[in-house]
Amino acid sequence: MTLYMERFDAIIIGAGPAGMMTAIRAAERERKILLIERNSALGKKLLISGKGRCNLTNACDIGAFLGKFSESGDFLRNSFARFFNTDLISFFKDACLKVKTERGGRVFPESDASGDILDALKIKLKNKNVRVLSGERVREIIVKDKKIQGVLTYSNRHFLAERVAIATGGLSYPETGSTGDGYNMAETLGHRIMPLRPALAPVFIKERFIRDWQGISLRNVSLTLFAGKKKIDERFGEMLFTHFGISGPVVLDISAAVHDALGLKNDVKISINFKPALDHKKLDARLLREFNENPGKCIKNIFKNLLPQGIIKRFLEYCGVDGDKNVSQVTAKERKALINGLFDLRLTVKAVAPVKDGIVTRGGVNTKEINPMTMESRLVKGLFFAGEVIDIDAKTGGYNMQAAFSTGWVCGNNI
Numbered sequence: 001m002t003l004y005m006e007r008f009d010a011i012i013i014g015a016g017p018a019g020m021m022t023a024i025r026a027a028e029r030e031r032k033i034l035l036i037e038r039n040s041a042l043g044k045k046l047l048i049s050g051k052g053r054c055n056l057t058n059a060c061d062i063g064a065f066l067g068k069f070s071e072s073g074d075f076l077r078n079s080f081a082r083f084f085n086t087d088l089i090s091f092f093k094d095a096c097l098k099v100k101t102e103r104g105g106r107v108f109p110e111s112d113a114s115g116d117i118l119d120a121l122k123i124k125l126k127n128k129n130v131r132v133l134s135g136e137r138v139r140e141i142i143v144k145d146k147k148i149q150g151v152l153t154y155s156n157r158h159f160l161a162e163r164v165a166i167a168t169g170g171l172s173y174p175e176t177g178s179t180g181d182g183y184n185m186a187e188t189l190g191h192r193i194m195p196l197r198p199a200l201a202p203v204f205i206k207e208r209f210i211r212d213w214q215g216i217s218l219r220n221v222s223l224t225l226f227a228g229k230k231k232i233d234e235r236f237g238e239m240l241f242t243h244f245g246i247s248g249p250v251v252l253d254i255s256a257a258v259h260d261a262l263g264l265k266n267d268v269k270i271s272i273n274f275k276p277a278l279d280h281k282k283l284d285a286r287l288l289r290e291f292n293e294n295p296g297k298c299i300k301n302i303f304k305n306l307l308p309q310g311i312i313k314r315f316l317e318y319c320g321v322d323g324d325k326n327v328s329q330v331t332a333k334e335r336k337a338l339i340n341g342l343f344d345l346r347l348t349v350k351a352v353a354p355v356k357d358g359i360v361t362r363g364g365v366n367t368k369e370i371n372p373m374t375m376e377s378r379l380v381k382g383l384f385f386a387g388e389v390i391d392i393d394a395k396t397g398g399y400n401m402q403a404a405f406s407t408g409w410v411c412g413n414n415i
């Protein structure tokens with residue numbers, strides 16, 4: 001039984017960064033807007049983003065920014081041309097929120113609190129008179145004679161509008177409310193959903209010895225991905241060992257390529273180069289110098305200058321070198337094995353964590369079916385999209401959040 005029949009200019013489904021921005025921009029244009037969120041609170045994922053600090057954008061230029069997205073990144077060119085990082089920063093400045101830029105151009109609120117970003121969005125929603133309905137989950141978009149009529153919620157409430165935006169996010173971290181509802185709604189209305197898979201996800205490793213390295217993080221390492229003998233990808237940065245494998249920024253960034261490689265080959269390996277700044281000759285000279293300067297010391301003590309303490313025992317075992325051996329007794333063959341281990345420690349990939357554990361979802365509503373100038377569906381008039389529900393995903397560094405805000409702004413500017 002239908003309980004409510006209220007009419008709006010547009011209805012936005014989902015109050016993440018994309019949906020909230022859509023609603024704010026549309027309301028600035030004097031539209032009567034209803035924003036519906038299934039959770040009792042708005043922006044649940046935004047709150048946990050950036051480890052509670054929310055890396056809201058990146059300070060790099062548009063060319064570099066687009067380069068951080070997978071194939072469909074070009075779709076975002078117009079959104080970024082209309083509403084980019086400086087616009088986002090001004091938008092928040094207008095709500096009295098200051099930001100700071102950190103290493104790698106990552107932009108955070110000065111307070112380090114994602115809650116301040118959410119508060120600023122809530123203030124804007126209130127000031128622009130957006131009607132917010134939380135704790136209500138949209139079940140269906142109503143279409144009659146190929147025309148959008150409104151939405152129906154799970155509690156059987158019916159809201160009318162000729163324009164509806166799907167901003168329901170992806171499939172990652174479903175406990176935040178993003179359970180893929182928008183994909184089903186879009187598919188029902190004829191849209192193609194590109195295969196959904198994890199991006200920015202941890203990687204499970206077969207070798208059990210790395211469990212002893214759990215909690216240890218490494219800076220300035222390079223990772224190379226191999227499928228069989230073929231080199232697929234290479235990345236430089238920071239990584240972390242976990243109880244099941246590896247994670248951290250450089251691993252998350254390479255994970256989508258790992259996932260794709262596993263689809264083609266069983267034999268997928270990741271090589272860690274602990275000393276990417278050195279070449280073979282320099283590393284050999286460094287080892288020899290350490291050996292000469294420390295006669296009488298055992299090899300495991302020398303390695304304290306080369307690797308984190310917690311790694312050394314298993315690392316030397318991997319290289320087949322006895323850690324208690326005196327440096328004067330290390331053979332040329334053993335030195336070579338140590339150098340090989342430092343440059344190329346091979347780990348066998350078991351799997352990439354499932355999409356629910358990825359930071360973002362790769363795949364989603366096919367970008368070819370959305371007009372990038374307006375975010376309107378090319379198939380259904382009055383249907384719009386914003387944010388992660390679209391087939392867009394980027395590396396870590398604030399790019400995904402900016403994409404949600406930018407597509408939201410364009411969507412709100414046209415809905």
Ligand SMILES: Cc1cc2nc3c(=O)[nH]c(=O)nc-3n(C[C@H](O)[C@H](O)[C@H](O)COP(=O)(O)OP(=O)(O)OC[C@H]3O[C@@H](n4cnc5c(N)ncnc54)[C@H](O)[C@@H]3O)c2cc1C
Nearest residue numbers: 014016017018038049050055138168169177387388398401
């Ligand atoms: C742990 C973590 C950390 C992250 N950190 C960063 C970071 O620092 N920087 C960055 O750029 N990106 C980060 N991301 C990615 C970023 O948070 C997302 O890309 C972004 O939130 C996507 O915004 P969205 O509005 O499209 O979707 P979401 O934020 O997922 O919002 C969608 C909303 O729609 C609601 N919804 C879903 N279905 C319905 C329905 N049927 N009816 C009503 N409402 C519905 C959901 O409850 C949800 O609130 C992080 C992600 C995670 C998981």
